[in-house]
């Protein structure tokens with residue numbers, strides 16, 4: 001199986017997001033190449049053996065700006081995984097084998113393509129910042145040429161998996177916002193319950209009043225009837 005791993009160049013990462021990306025690449029390649037135990041028929045019965053999963057080959061683009069491509073290549077080397085590296089021959093978009101042709105080659109050559117992008121630009125990023133990824137039409141990750149390649153792969157019917165690397169600060173901020181929202185809803189529910197109880201008390205009071213009124217009317221009627229009885233005497 002040919003596994004494509006592509007994503008941002010190094011300048012889109014901080015030390016923190018780089019560590020997360022590297023761990024993720026290691027996990028993708030390790031999980032794909034990990035040997036599995038299998039049973040084989042040896043004539044006189046079955047024998048349990050350990051055999052590698054389908055042959056794994058890493059496909060990546062060796063970006064001259066480093067980042068995901070280069071980290072994936074280094075990790076594959078360390079894990080003794082074969083590589084099929086699509087290094088651009090010209091460092092520009094339109095050329096004989098520039099970025100465009102190289103990206104198309106990656107899309108064609110990969111059976112599955114992993115796109116690793118970050119949620120937000122690093123604070124010290126000096127390049128051009130886009131409000132959203134215009135390849136994906138999404139604002140949950142930073143724009144990447146890897147998404148362009150992924151679209152080519154999708155058009156070819158390949159499986160594509162996007163991985164969005166988030167900072168701990170961003171994850172914690174979301175957790176805090178979720179907790180605040182939960183507390184707000186709980187207070188709202190408590191408030192509703194109090195209102196419901198008040199409404200119930202009011203209804204009970206009204207019923208009580210109605211009952212008292214009926215009792216009094218009955219008493220009054222009894223007095224009148226009594227008076228009538230006396231008058232008849």
Ligand SMILES: [Zn+2]
Pocket residue numbers: 133134135136137141142143144147
């Ligand atoms: Zn994208």
